[in-house]
Structures are given as structure tokens and as C-alpha cells.
């Protein structure tokens with residue numbers, strides 16, 4: 235990886251004397267703005283950097299070059315699915331008929347946009363085995379919140395208010411228990427068995443008449459598909475609970491298996507993971523939520539409906555949970571989702587999921603001899619390895635290996651997650667990586683494993699090619715200092 239030059243703040247690049255040749259001097263009389271605006275007229279000029287165009291362009295280009303993205307190199311961040319988003323999606327979202335509509339426009343002036351949402355809903359129903367969708371949630375975690383509110387509305391309407399607990403497996407993504415707690419539920423954890431899957435005995439013990447539902451992602455965060463899924467959802471239903479599918483991991487099962495057929499009652503989709511839209515990161519992405527017919531009436535309003543003479547928005551939903559976001563959701567992201575689904579079609583989406591699994595399995599087979607594999611089972615779209623051997627023998631931990639990958643030009647995988655695996659590295663190559671890139675990543679993992687033996691200090695001091703090596707990540711996020719580096 236090349237040595238990154240520090241970028242000064244743009245405020246230090248300006249000059250008071252600089253005059254832009256693009257902004258011509260006023261050739262009309264200057265109005266008396268002070269008289270017009272009175273007290274709100276500023277007494278001093280704002281401290282806006284006074285730079286020429288090329289300086290501004292270089293400044294922002296240099297800054298963007300410091301950002302690692304999937305368009306720069308392989309980004310195997312497990313559970314976060316950094317796959318390539320085809321540019322044709324962007325072209326579709328930028329079509330003036332989509333990009334320039336206003337959410338307050340009357341329905342008869344936005345028929346094309348409403349038709350797109352309606353068609354997208356039909357396609358997502360087919361993809362997941364659900365009966366209806368809301369597009370309001372702005373990200374996966376926001377979708378979880380909406381889904382668990384659906385489950386709550388269902389029990390509340392039945393007067394079954396003693397159900398105050400949501401079950402989550404110990405391999406669950408952190409947003410699952412957080413969501414359940416936000417809705418006001420207690421969280422009951424269920425242990426995984428020795429294969430990394432839900433322990434059915436532990437589940438049976440956890441179930442009772444206080445359980446409102448189960449949140450589960452399948453394949454789970456170890457990248458393993460739980461073949462007992464029919465049994466699991468049946469057990470929850472028999473106990474009176476509902477089943478929520480965390481669709482963040484739908485990408486390896488698209489057009490192969492459907493959450494609705496596995497017995498789930500509602501689902502959220504991270505369209506940035508499966509359907510190639512920009513990553514939500516808490517929004518503004520999209521986390522559509524689908525549900526079976528009996529939960530439809532509780533969905534956020536409005537929903538798009540098809541009538542004899544076109545499409546309209548239905549607000550007449552007395553049992554709706556209300557709104558979880560303004561208007562209909564992140565419309566531009568949904569246009570990208572629709573474009574991607576149309577472009578791939580059924581066969582294409584099937585290939586996407588097959589590719590995600592094939593790439594992960596190939597990479598896992600190539601590196602598993604060099605790192606400990608806590609669950610040696612065929613993985614789906616991602617797998618978890620650990621640096622347990624390297625830690626024991628050379629005092630090198632997962633963070634060191636992740637940082638060393640940066641020197642090789644790769645984004646590190648997800649580290650220290652899932653929590654049930656000590657020193658975890660969760661690797662998700664995605665289907666959009668080529669064999670050449672997969673081989674290069676595998677070789678980097680292998681070379682680093684060898685360096686751990688031959689030159690452990692090199693790995694412990696990584697990265698060696700970045701302006702900052704090991705920031706305090708918590709402080710960097712919570713106590714930002716937005717000034718020049720000395």
C-alpha cells in the first residue's frame with residue numbers, strides 16, 4: 235500500500251488576497267443588504283476558505299483517496315457485506331423522473347415511482363416468502379425495530395401482555411438484543427451447540443408463555459446454515475411466540491431458500507448486503523420489512539396499493555404502528571434495489587448467492603491450515619477463523635493480523651465478532667470478488683501467518699504504511715479532533 239500523504243485542512247490553504255477568476259466582479263449596483271436584513275446581517279465576513287478551484291479539487295480528491303472502499307480493493311468485512319454496487323443502479327436512480335420527484339406530489343403525478351415500489355414489493359415477497367412490505371426503515375437495525383414492533387402489536391392486540399421476552403441466540407448480531415431492549419423486551423440468550431448452531435435443548439428450556447418471539451439470522455453470524463430451522467420456528471410457534479428473521483444474511487440463500495418457508499413471520503432485508511445498494515450504516519440506506527398477511531395491518535403507513543386506475547398511497551390503516559420514518563423511505567436506494575433485481579432476474583440472483591458461498595468456501599479452504607477454525611463446517615457466505623495459535627505461540631492477536639492486512643492493501647475482516655469466538659476474524663469476500671483477488675487475499679493471510687513465525691514484531695507493529703497506525707478507536711469516534719495532524 236502506498237504511503238499516504240497528510241492532507242492539510244482546507245482552511246490553511248486559503249489566502250485573503252486570492253480573487254477567483256471564475257467569479258466576476260459585480261457589474262450592478264450593490265444593494266444595501268444591511269438595511270434590508272437589519273440585525274441578522276453579519277458584521278464580519280464568514281471564515282470560508284478562499285481557495286482557487288484546482289486547490290479545492292485537489293484537496294477533496296486527496297481526502298477521498300485516503301478512504302478505502304470496495305472500489306479500491308478487496309473489503310472482506312464479515313457480516314457487513316461490502317460487495318460491489320453496479321454503476322447501472324446509479325444511472326437508474328439518477329433518472330430525472332425518479333430523482334426529481336417530491337414526496338408531497340399528488341399520487342397521480344408520481345405513478346411511475348409508485349409502480350416501482352409496488353413491483354419491488356411483489357419481488358421482495360417472492361424472494362422471501364412474505365405477503366407485504368414496508369419500505370420506511372432506513373437501515374437493517376431500523377428494520378429490526380419495525381419488525382419487533384410488529385410482533386409487539388400482534389401480542390398487544392390479543393391482550394397477551396405477559397409476553398415480555400425475546401429470545402436471541404448467543405451468536406446474534408448485537409443489534410438484535412439492542413432492538414428487543416429498545417422495544418421494551420427482556421432478552422433471553424440461547425447457547426449455540428458444538429456445531430455453532432442453535433442448541434435445541436437450550437431453546438426448549440428458554441421457551442415459555444412469557445416469550446414474545448425469537449430473532450434469528452440464518453445463516454448465522456458464524457456463516458453456518460442452521461438445518462434445524464423448521465424445528466426451531468415450530469417450537470417457538472408452539473410456545474405462542476413469533477419468529478423474526480434478521481435478513482442481513484439473506485445474500486447466500488437468495489432464490490435457494492425463503493425465510494417465509496422456514497416458518498418466519500416477519501423479516502428485514504439489508505438491501506445493501508443482498509441487493510447491492512449503498513451501505514446503510516444506520517441510514518440513509520433501506521431496510522425494508524416484510525411480514526405474513528396476519529401482521530400486515532400493523533405495518534407503518536402509508537403502503538402502496540394498486541387500484542383499477544393506477545397506484546395510490548393508503549393511509550387508512552387504523553391498526554398501523556404509525557410512522558417509523560418520513561414519507562415512504564429512502565426512495566433512491568429502493569430504485570437501486572429494483573434495478574439490481576431486474577438486471578439479475580431469478581437466475582442472476584441465484585448465481586449471486588452461489589457465488590457468495592463458493593467464494594467464501596474457496597477462501598476458507600485456502601487459509602484454514604494457517605489459522606484456527608473454531609467450527610470446521612462448510613460455510614455459507616462468510617466464515618470465522620481465529621488467531622488463537624498465533625496468540626499462544628507469539629503473543630500476536632487478531633488486531634495485529636488485521637492491521638497487517640492493511641499493509642498488503644486489503645481492508646481487514648470484521649474482528650472480535652461474533653463474541654462467542656475468542657480472537658475472531660470474520661471474513662466475507664462476497665461474490666463480486668474475482669478469483670485473482672481471492673487468491674491475492676488468501677496469499678496475504680498465508681504470508682502474514684508465516685511472518686508471525688519469522689518476524690512477529692513486524693506484525694505487532696503494523697500497519698507500517700499509514701499516517702496513523704493504531705488510533706484509539708473508541709476515542710477517535712467519541713472525541714473527534716478535526717484539526718491538522720502535526
Ligand SMILES: Cc1ncc(COP(=O)(O)O)c(C=O)c1O
Nearest residue numbers: 313314373374375407482514516
Ligand atoms: C446479522 C446482522 N443483523 C443486523 C445488522 C444491522 O444492519 P444495519 O447496519 O443496516 O443497521 C447487521 C449489520 O451488519 C448484521 O450483520
